[in-house]
Each structure stands twice: as C-alpha cells, then as structure tokens.
Amino acid sequence: MSNEQKTERQLSRTAAHDEEVRLEAAAELGDGNQAPPAVPAGAQSGELQPGLRESQSLMQRIATGNALVAVLAVIMSLILGGLLIAITDERVAEAAGYFFARPGDMLSAAWTAASEAYLALFQGAVFNWEADTFAGMIYPLTQTLTVATPLICAGLGVALAFRAGLFNIGAQGQMIIGATLAAWVGFTWHLPVGLHLLLVIIAGIVGGAFWAGIVGLLKAKTGAHEVILTIMLNYVAINLVLYLLTTPAFQRPGSSNPISPQLDDTALYPLMFGDGFRLHWGFVVAIALTVLVSWLLNRSTIGFELRAVGANPTAARTAGISVTKGYVVVMVIAGALAGLAGVAQVAGTEHVLTAGVAASFGFDAITVALLGRSTPWGTFAAGLLFGAFRAGGVVMQTNTGTSIDIVLVVQSLIVLFIAAPPLVRSVFRLPAPGAVRKGPKARKNATAGGAA
Amino acid sequence: MKLELQGITKRFGSLVANDHIDLVVEPGQVHSLLGENGAGKSTLMNVLYGLYEPSEGRILVDGQPVSFSGPGDAMAAGIGMVHQHFMLVPVFTVAENVALGNEATKATGMLNLSQTRAKIKAISDQYGFDVDPDAIVEDLPVGVQQRVEIIKALVRDAEVLILDEPTAVLTPKETDELLAIMGQLKSDGKSIVFISHKLREVKQVSDLITVIRRGKVVGTADPDSSTTELASLMVGRAVSLTLDKAPAQPGEATFRITDLTVLAPNGQRVVDGISLEIRRGEILAVAGVQGNGQTELTEAVLGLQGHVSGSITLEGHELVGRSVKEIIRAGVGFVPEDRNVEGLVGPFSVAENLILNRYDQEPFAKGLGLKPAVIQQNAREKIAEFDVRTQSAQAAAGTLSGGNQQKVVMARELSRPLKLFIASQPTRGVDVGSIEFLHKRIVAERDGGTPVMIVSTELDEVLELADRIAVLYRGRLMGIVPGNTSRDVVGLMMAGMPAEEALGQEQEFGTEPGSGEL
Numbered sequence: 001m002s003n004e005q006k007t008e009r010q011l012s013r014t015a016a017h018d019e020e021v022r023l024e025a026a027a028e029l030g031d032g033n034q035a036p037p038a039v040p041a042g043a044q045s046g047e048l049q050p051g052l053r054e055s056q057s058l059m060q061r062i063a064t065g066n067a068l069v070a071v072l073a074v075i076m077s078l079i080l081g082g083l084l085i086a087i088t089d090e091r092v093a094e095a096a097g098y099f100f101a102r103p104g105d106m107l108s109a110a111w112t113a114a115s116e117a118y119l120a121l122f123q124g125a126v127f128n129w130e131a132d133t134f135a136g137m138i139y140p141l142t143q144t145l146t147v148a149t150p151l152i153c154a155g156l157g158v159a160l161a162f163r164a165g166l167f168n169i170g171a172q173g174q175m176i177i178g179a180t181l182a183a184w185v186g187f188t189w190h191l192p193v194g195l196h197l198l199l200v201i202i203a204g205i206v207g208g209a210f211w212a213g214i215v216g217l218l219k220a221k222t223g224a225h226e227v228i229l230t231i232m233l234n235y236v237a238i239n240l241v242l243y244l245l246t247t248p249a250f251q252r253p254g255s256s257n258p259i260s261p262q263l264d265d266t267a268l269y270p271l272m273f274g275d276g277f278r279l280h281w282g283f284v285v286a287i288a289l290t291v292l293v294s295w296l297l298n299r300s301t302i303g304f305e306l307r308a309v310g311a312n313p314t315a316a317r318t319a320g321i322s323v324t325k326g327y328v329v330v331m332v333i334a335g336a337l338a339g340l341a342g343v344a345q346v347a348g349t350e351h352v353l354t355a356g357v358a359a360s361f362g363f364d365a366i367t368v369a370l371l372g373r374s375t376p377w378g379t380f381a382a383g384l385l386f387g388a389f390r391a392g393g394v395v396m397q398t399n400t401g402t403s404i405d406i407v408l409v410v411q412s413l414i415v416l417f418i419a420a421p422p423l424v425r426s427v428f429r430l431p432a433p434g435a436v437r438k439g440p441k442a443r444k445n446a447t448a449g450g451a452a
Numbered sequence: 453m454k455l456e457l458q459g460i461t462k463r464f465g466s467l468v469a470n471d472h473i474d475l476v477v478e479p480g481q482v483h484s485l486l487g488e489n490g491a492g493k494s495t496l497m498n499v500l501y502g503l504y505e506p507s508e509g510r511i512l513v514d515g516q517p518v519s520f521s522g523p524g525d526a527m528a529a530g531i532g533m534v535h536q537h538f539m540l541v542p543v544f545t546v547a548e549n550v551a552l553g554n555e556a557t558k559a560t561g562m563l564n565l566s567q568t569r570a571k572i573k574a575i576s577d578q579y580g581f582d583v584d585p586d587a588i589v590e591d592l593p594v595g596v597q598q599r600v601e602i603i604k605a606l607v608r609d610a611e612v613l614i615l616d617e618p619t620a621v622l623t624p625k626e627t628d629e630l631l632a633i634m635g636q637l638k639s640d641g642k643s644i645v646f647i648s649h650k651l652r653e654v655k656q657v658s659d660l661i662t663v664i665r666r667g668k669v670v671g672t673a674d675p676d677s678s679t680t681e682l683a684s685l686m687v688g689r690a691v692s693l694t695l696d697k698a699p700a701q702p703g704e705a706t707f708r709i710t711d712l713t714v715l716a717p718n719g720q721r722v723v724d725g726i727s728l729e730i731r732r733g734e735i736l737a738v739a740g741v742q743g744n745g746q747t748e749l750t751e752a753v754l755g756l757q758g759h760v761s762g763s764i765t766l767e768g769h770e771l772v773g774r775s776v777k778e779i780i781r782a783g784v785g786f787v788p789e790d791r792n793v794e795g796l797v798g799p800f801s802v803a804e805n806l807i808l809n810r811y812d813q814e815p816f817a818k819g820l821g822l823k824p825a826v827i828q829q830n831a832r833e834k835i836a837e838f839d840v841r842t843q844s845a846q847a848a849a850g851t852l853s854g855g856n857q858q859k860v861v862m863a864r865e866l867s868r869p870l871k872l873f874i875a876s877q878p879t880r881g882v883d884v885g886s887i888e889f890l891h892k893r894i895v896a897e898r899d900g901g902t903p904v905m906i907v908s909t910e911l912d913e914v915l916e917l918a919d920r921i922a923v924l925y926r927g928r929l930m931g932i933v934p935g936n937t938s939r940d941v942v943g944l945m946m947a948g949m950p951a952e953e954a955l956g957q958e959q960e961f962g963t964e965p966g967s968g969e970l
Contacts, residue, residue: 299821300822311797315808318794320777
C-alpha cells in the first residue's frame with residue numbers, strides 16, 4: 001500500500017471519527033443539516049461536522065475550554081515543576097552520582113527538594129505557620145491578594161475580549177498607558193482626598209480604553225487583525241513610556257533615571273489593613289469589577305451582543321447586531337479593565353511610574369484568562385492562583401534556593417496543557433467531550449463476527 | 453458481484469445508529485436506501501465502505517465474509533463510493549484526482565498520468581460522460597465533478613457503487629442525466645446502492661427499495677408503491693404530502709423590488725437588474741439552482757449586501773441603505789439559508805436564540821439589563837407552540853437536530869408582527885415530518901396577509917408552496933410564472949431559458965403537464 005493510500009485512509013478515518021463524535025453529540029436520531037456547499041470538493045477532510053462546527057475558532061475553544069481540564073492542567077504542571085526542581089537540585093545531583101549503589105538516596109533527595117520548595121511556596125503565598133503573630137501568619141495571603149489585583153483586572157479585560165472572539169494580547173500596553181495617565185494625574189495635580197483618587201482611576205480607565213479602542217476601531221474599519229495590532233501597540237506603549245520618563249513632565253526632578261515623582265498620598269488606594277500590609281482597596285475594586293463583568297456578560301444586552309459576535313458573527317450580523325460596533329465596544333471595555341490594572345500598580349503598590357510598572361502582568365493576564373476559561377469568576381480564581389505563585393515564588397527562592405523561574409515554567413506549562421486538552425485527557429483518561437470511546441469489547445465482537 | 457450485509461449493528465456509546473440491518477444487493481440491481489435525515493443510511497454505508505467498524509454483524513461479498521479495515525480494503529473488494537460532499541482536490545486536474553491514491557509511476561518515480569488519462573477517456577466514452585481528463589476540477593460544474601467521482605470508482609474496478617445523496621447538489625437536468633448514467637451502469641452489470649430521501653427519484657430508478665427508520669429496516673418496497681406509502685414507511689406515520697393550501701387571496705402589492713443589482717466584491721453582477729413585487733397574502737417562490745443570485749437577493753433585502761443599487765420598498769418605505777437592525781424593526785422576518793451559519797448561535801441556549809434579534813427590546817430587556825424570567829417564559833411558549841424537541845430551553849441550540857433548529861429559527865421570525873416574510877431553503881436538511889409543519893406555518897403567515905418570499909433550490913418545494921414562481925439564472929430573472937406551471941417549464945427556466953421560450957417549447961413538444969405531486 002502506498003503512502004498516499006495510507007494518508008487517504010487516515011484522513012477518512014479522521015473524518016469518520018468526527019462524524020462519530022457528531023453523532024454521539026446529537027441527542028437524538030433526527031439530525032440532518034448537511035447543507036451542500038457551493039463547491040463541495042474536498043469538504044470532508046477532517047473538518048468539524050455541523051453541530052460541533054459552529055463558527056468557533058480553535059482559539060475560542062481553547063479560551064473557553066473545560067473546567068476540569070484547567071484544574072488538571074495546573075496539577076500536571078505542578079508535578080512537572082516538582083520534577084524540574086528535583087533535577088536541578090544540587091543534593092539530588094550528588095546522590096545521582098552513586099545512584100546504582102544507593103538509589104534510595106537520590107529518590108529521597110529528590111522528594112525533599114521538591115516538597116521543601118513547594119512548602120516554601122505555600123508558606124510564602126498563603127499561610128506562614130512559622131510566624132510569631134497572627135499578622136505575620138496571614139501576611140503571605142495579603143501579599144498574594146495584592147499581586148493578584150492587577151492580574152484579575154487585566155485578566156478580565158482579556159477574558160471579555162475572548163468572549164467576543166478577539167484575542168487581546170495588548171493588556172500589557174493598555175495597562176502601561178492606563179498607568180501612565182493615572183500616574184501623571186496622581187503626581188501633577190494636587191487635589192483633595194477622594195476626588196484625586198477618583199480622577200486617577202478615571203485617567204487609568206481612559207488611558208487603557210483609548211489604547212485598546214485604537215485596536216477595535218482599526219479592526220472594525222479596516223479588518224486589521226487584532227493580534228498583530230495589540231502586539232505592536234505593546235511595543236509602542238513600552239517605548240512611549242520610556243520616552244515620556246525622560247521628559248520634564250514625567251521625570252522626577254533632580255533624577256537622571258527614568259522614574260517619575262511619587263504620587264500624592266491623596267492619589268493612592270488606601271491600605272486595607274494598615275501599614276503592616278501592602279494590601280490596598282484596589283483589591284476590592286477587582287472584586288467589584290468581577291461582579292460587574294459577570295453581570296455585563298450574562299445579564300446585559302451589551303454582553304448578549306458581545307457573546308453573539310464572539311460565538312457566531314455571521315448569525316449576529318443577520319440578527320441585526322453590528323459586529324464592527326461590537327469590536328470597538330468590547331475593546332474599549334477590555335482596555336478600561338487593563339487600565340484599572342495599571343491604576344492598581346501605580347496607585348496601589350508602586351506609587352511611582354517606571355518603565356517596568358506593568359512588570360509582565362499584562363502577559364500573565366492572558367494566561368489567567370485562559371486558565372479561567374474566560375469566565376469572570378474563573379478569571380478571578382486564576383488571578384488568585386497566579387498571584388500566589390508570584391508571591392510565594394519569592395519566598396521559595398530565599399528559603400530553599402529554588403529559582404523563582406520555576407514559577408514561570410509552571411505557568412508556561414499550564415498554558416501548554418490548556419492549549420492541548422487532548423493531551424490532558426489522555427493522561428487522565430478522560431472521555432472526549434460528549435464522546436464515548438470505542439470499547440475493546442465492541443472491537444472484539446466485530447472481529448469475531450467477521451471471522452465467523 | 454453480490455453484496456450482503458447481515459445483522460449490521462453500529463453503536464456510538466448508548467446510541468444505536470444501525471440496529472441489525474440486513475441488506476442484499478444483487479448484481480445489476482439498483483437498490484435504494486430510503487430514510488429521513490439521521491435514519492442511519494450514511495452510517496450503514498460508512499460501515500460498508502470500511503470507515504466504521506460494525507459493532508456486530510458481517511459483510512459478505514459473493515458469499516464470502518470479508519472484513520474491511522478501511523476504504524482501501526473496500527475498494528479492493530470492488531466497492532466504490534461517491535460521497536455527498538465530493539472528495540476531490542479542487543486545484544488538481546481530473547486525471548490527477550483520479551490517480552490520487554492509486555498513482556502509476558514510471559521507472560524514474562515520475563507520475564505516469566498518460567495511463568490514467570487513457571483510462572478516463574475509455575470510461576468517459578463508454579458511458580458518454582464527456583469529461584476532459586485535463587480540466588481543472590474546480591472549474592467544472594457540480595454535475596461533472598460528480599462524474600469524476602464515479603470515474604474514480606470505476607477506474608478502481610468497482611462492481612458496487614454507493615451513491616450517497618447524489619442529487620442533492622444537482623439541477624433537475626443534471627439529475628436526469630445522472631439517473632440515465634445509473635441505468636447504463638446497471639445494464640453493464642454494476643450494482644448501485646442509491647441513498648436518497650427524494651421519493652420521486654427513488655421510484656424512478658430503483659429495482660428494490662429498503663426503508664430505514666431510526667436505525668432499523670422497517671420494510672422493503674417495490675418501486676411501484678405510491679409515494680404516500682413510501683413516505684409513511686419512512687416517517688412512521690401517515691404524512692400528508694400534498695399541502696392543504698387554500699388559493700391565495702392576494703391583496704395590494706406592498707413589497708417592491710425595482711431594478712435591483714448587487715455586485716460581488718470582485719465586481720461581478722450577482723443580481724442583475726431584477727424587478728418584482730409581492731402582494732399581501734401571496735407566496736412568491738424564487739427558484740433556481742444554487743448560486744444563481746438567490747442568496748444575494750435575499751441578503752440585499754435584509755441589508756446584508758454591500759454594493760446594492762436599485763430600490764427595495766416595503767409599504768412605500770425604501771429599504772436600501774438602511775441597517776439590518778432598522779430593516780428587521782421595519783417588520784421583515786428572515787429565515788436564512790444556512791441556519792447553522794446565519795440563523796443560530798450554536799453555543800447559545802434555545803431561549804437566547806429565540807430572542808436573537810429582539811434581545812434589546814421590551815419586554816426582553818429594560819435599559820441595559822436583560823430580563824431572564826421573561827426570556828424563559830417566551831422560550832417555553834415558543835417551544836410548545838412550534839413543537840421544538842429539546843431537553844430544555846437552556847440546551848445549546850447547536851445540540852438540536854436540524855428540524856428542531858429550523859423550528860427555533862422559524863419560531864423566532866414568525867412570532868412578531870411581520871410586513872414581509874422571507875425564508876431561504878426553509879426545509880433544507882429537515883425531516884419529512886417537520887417539513888409538513890413548517891410549510892403549514894408559512895402558509896398560515898401568508899393567510900394572515902403577509903407577503904411571503906420563499907427561496908428554494910428544491911423544485912418540489914417551490915411547486916408546492918408557490919402562488920407565483922420567479923426563476924433566477926445567473927443573477928437575472930428568467931420570468932415569473934404562475935404557481936401551477938409544469939415542472940419541465942420551471943426546469944428549463946432554471947437552466948437559463950426565458951419564460952416565454954420555455955412555455956412555447958412545452959406547447960410545441962407537448963411534454964406531459966408537470967404534476968407538483970411532491
């Protein structure tokens with residue numbers, strides 16, 4: 001049999017398998033919706049069949065995947081991260097030198113390395129049982145919440161755009177512009193308590209919304225792809241803030257470094273638990289935003305439009321929904337959310353504007369939204385998890401010497417596993433969505449029947 | 453070659469798609485498999501073609517049990533299949549497509565296409581296929597592409613040909629040609645398994661008819677059986693195939709299209725200077741082979757097309773240039789031709805789909821907030837009224853069967869006061885039982901005094917519903933004829949003959965008056 005024949009067979013198999021999945025997904029035997037395409041040639045080469053097909057892109061299926069897969073992806077990543085910790089540990093390497101003489105040594109060294117690192121991570125992120133005071137014990141948790149705040153805000157922005165079918169890579173840039181505008185209001189204007197913070201927040205919203213609105217407008221008017229636009233605008237934002245920090249309007253007087261003056265105290269989020277903790281009211285804002293976005297998506301006409309545009313733009317258009325307007329609206333809201341993440345940074349934790357004010361929060365937000373399956377509360381939970389990784393990673397590095405980079409590896413692995421649901425499913429032997437695998441029994445029967 | 457299927461069962465999880473099906477195909481016989489969409493015909497043929505493994509049962513060729521692990525085995529055993537959606541590479545030539553998977557090579561490893569060309573020539577001449585081996589497949593009409601598929605099977609010495617819904621994509625003329633080809637193949641000793649749900653064609657070519665319902669063989673029938681008999685076997689209950697339709701009581705013409713031209717993005721005139729009007733209480737059916745401008749015509753009315761010139765007026769108000777939302781608000785109900793692509797948002801619930809174009813209006817919304825309770829209540833009412841079979845109003849519309857999806861779309865569009873109702877392919881891929889229901893609702897809307905435009909590529913449907921028939925060919929109107937015009941005349945017009953000429957020709961040759969029996 002030639003290779004081509006094999007390939008053809010494989011293709012047919014794939015097509016047949018998709019057909020099976022479709023059949024299984026169909027609840028009853030009354031299905032029939034194969035519209036003949038205008039040029040039907042080659043139509044069945046492994047595409048998703050109607051019913052599952054919709055007009056969902058791969059990206060969207062990844063972004064709104066299964067909750068169980070998300071949880072398992074985290075677990076698998078932690079296990080692999082543990083292996084990596086063990087492999088890179090010096091004592092383990094030493095014990096490996098005489099592995100064949102005493103294999104137990106290496107295994108126990110590996111276990112110690114990984115478990116100690118993760119314990120330190122937990123200690124640094126949630127609860128420090130070694131502390132003397134209650135405040136000391138819960139300090140790690142407040143750290144986690146502090147770090148989670150910008151992640152949640154920006155993550156909500158990315159998630160919202162996902163739901164409208166847009167892949168918003170630009171949270172980083174939107175955050176930077178929001179932070180820049182907010183910081184400028186914060187250190188240039190001197191206003192009374194309350195009003196000043198309010199204006200700082202509004203400035204952050206306007207900055208982020210403007211930056212993302214450019215993307216929405218360009219996509220709506222010219223059809224330019226939002227991924228390219230947002231990536232490029234990230235560079236523009238980063239370099240713009242670097243430039244601004246060399247201008248008198250932004251640079252701290254008397255300093256030659258690219259750093260702004262301190263924001264006024266009136267421009268800052270108040271601390272929630274006093275000076276001992278860094279946690280600020282921005283976290284409460286993040287909770288409120290989650291509630292708001294949840295209502296917006298599920299209970300408002302705007303959310304209905306956005307979800308319709310995301311799930312099937314053609315049907316949305318046919319129903320009279322303006323798809324182009326939807327793109328602009330969703331990007332403006334997404335940008336506003338990212339801008340609020342920027343506000344959380346300058347008015348919450350950093351109190352100054354630097355080029356690194358957004359750290360990598362804008363990019364992590366994409367992961368957070370993915371892990372949260374683009375639902376508001378899923379994003380909130382994922383934001384907390386990533387906040388814990390970041391907060392705990394620092395403690396892990398100082399206590400056990402395990403590099404904080406391991407946290408990055410674990411985060412990246414999570415994305416990798418979420419992007420490949422079949423991999424997670426096969427590891428944990430989960431059934432495909434809606435499908436029941438062909439059992440070995442049925443197979444046996446078939447062969448027996450054939451031979452009889 | 454004699455082909456036997458014995459007790460074939462195919463399960464998908466708990467779902468039994470084929471339940472102990474027995475089938476015998478004698479040499480030189482056309483054996484039709486008749487059944488509704490989703491009855492399990494295609495699954496059975498995929499088992500036969502080696503794409504699925506049967507859960508139980510066996511296949512015998514000339515009395516010998518065989519086991520196919522893939523289409524390669526089935527082909528080697530002399531079984532060829534023409535799929536509903538062709539398996540051709542559009543940019544390849546006919547010869548390249550035929551050779552694909554079965555390439556003859558020269559000593560140097562180069563393709564030896566001349567050999568394939570010669571074979572194609574031989575087969576083409578033998579059956580009068582008129583296929584040029586060097587034509588690029590995507591340039592060929594659909595009917596010819598289908599012949600290429602048949603040639604592919606014949607080149608591989610197929611003795612049994614499976615044709616899966618072959619007429620779904622053909623014009624009436626192409627259908628007749630295909631049926632003739634099938635006759636020729638039969639007289640050559642080939643067996644044909646013909647899968648269809650079109651009773652007229654099945655009756656015309658079959659030697660034996662096996663009816664499948666819900667995965668089971670429910671009976672065999674003689675081609676002489678009446679269509680009513682076959683239909684009730686297929687559906688499992690008596691169906692009235694002729695629509696009880698009172699004569700139209702047309703009122704004033706409230707919908708007018710004047711000199712409408714629509715340009716495709718490449719500048720081609722896809723709708724070319726069409727003028728027509730529809731009166732209140734009248735159904736105008738737009739007939740034509742798929743892709744002759746019907747889609748663009750209906751989309752232009754709804755404001756979905758970009759380059760539109762001319763005028764479309766509804767009760768005196770111009771629609772051209774207004775947004776889709778405004779046109780929907782003006783009272784235009786629209787059932788798009790592909791419900792999965794344009795009609796429904798698959799992941800949305802049935803309840804949400806039922807308000808897809810009224811989500812921001814009272815009573816479903818107040819200000820920016822949706823009112824879930826009202827939306828639910830509306831869904832419950834519509835589901836009951838239109839007999840939508842769904843697990844709940846919260847089920848995703850994408851999980852419903854084709855017929856039920858169509859009922860959702862229809863329910864949405866018909867549940868508000870309309871000044872114009874347009875339905876494209878209202879019953880495509882819908883089971884016979886639902887067709888009856890949907891047709892009745894369309895006629896009811898007409899009787900309520902709404903001008904109705906139906907676009908259908910199914911001639912049977914056009915003849916059944918229409919009070920007047922407008923035929924489109926390459927974007928131009930071939931004429932508007934009365935609803936009781938014969939099938940042949942409409943067929944000629946669909947192939948590009950103006951109405952007067954077609955009517956004249958019929959009188960000249962005295963072809964039998966067409967009966968709109970289905």
